[in-house]
Amino acid sequence: DIQMTQSPSSLSASVGDRVTITCRASQSISTSLNWYQQKPGKAPKLLIYAASSLLSGVPSRFSGSGSGTDFSLTISSLQPEDFATYYCQQSYNNVPITFGHGTRLDIK
């Protein structure tokens, strides 16, 4: 199975800050990497697919990059609604699907 390692596990930041979350795969997954946002009590929401493609309707302050084993999610200027937990997920292997353990983004 492909293991996904996210860092940091938690992060405190202020509105307006630029933050970056990283995700590393245990083997090359090309650009088959998705990012999700989850707020408490809600289902995850897809933000970015194929490592860097923004889903329609997702604000442009979100961006993704990377290929092979190393990926990142950047929020250019944090807004109050961005405080949530973020997960990466590899879709290189159809099964099993694996997720990173999540990065909790809190208000400083």
Place this chain on the structure above:
Amino acid sequence: QVQLVQSGAEVKKPGASVKVSCTASGYMFTGFHMHWVRQAPGQGLEWMGRINPKNGDTVYEQKFQGRVTLTRDTSLTTAYLELSRLKSDDTAVYFCARRKVIDYYYDAFDIWGQGTMVTVSS
């Protein structure tokens, strides 16, 4: 609109079984694989398996083999997750999620159900 609506919360005793439903609307049910993901309290996302609603073909995460059964009823556009021999560490929110193929090569979970809380307690 496109949505997945899951059944309500369940409380079960250890050793029992639970069956969670996920009803799809707003799209062709048989055109997209349905996956199940669970999340224990305060923990991350754990993939359990998937079903192809078109032919009923299933694939399960090895950890759940022998305890999980995924089925579907195309006439009701509903997918089901049944988990047997429940243990306390099966306490979690269970999500169904639609897998969408994007740009021919990539895929992601673009639509999720609201989640079903299953509590296993004696």
